[in-house]
Amino acid sequence: MDRGAAMLAVVMEIYEGGKDLIPGWELKEQAESALATGGTEGLRRYYEACLARSNRQIKTTLERDRRKTLESERERFMSIYLGAAR
Numbered sequence: 910m911d912r913g914a915a916m917l918a919v920v921m922e923i924y925e926g927g928k929d930l931i932p933g934w935e936l937k938e939q940a941e942s943a944l945a946t947g948g949t950e951g952l953r954r955y956y957e958a959c960l961a962r963s964n965r966q967i968k969t970t971l972e973r974d975r976r977k978t979l980e981s982e983r984e985r986f987m988s989i990y991l992g993a994a995r
Contacts, residue, residue: 912989913949917941919986920956926976931967953990956983 910918920940928934936959943955959979971978 912992913944913952915989916949916952916956916986917944919982919989920952923971923977923979923982927967927971927974927978930970930974930976934967949990953987956986 917940921937924934924937924940928937940952940955944952947954956979960983963979968978968980972981
């Protein structure tokens with residue numbers, strides 16, 4: 910699995926774990942688009958932008974049900990981006 914696919918897999922785990930709680934969540938589509946148009950750097954920028962504008966309600970909803978969040982998976986995402994985990 911290449912880095913881009915591994916990074917996207919982290920985002921997909923978050924999305925799949927929370928899509929039943931967050932109606933209309935576009936995380937999956939936007940992440941796929943970011944990777945397709947900007948490669949791994951584009952996906953990293955998208956992930957960071959999501960964290961910067963993070964909706965506290967989404968985070969709280971996911972955490973309440975013990976689901977993964979962008980914040981909880983940031984370290985793993987970045988280690989893949991930096992090439993430390995393959």
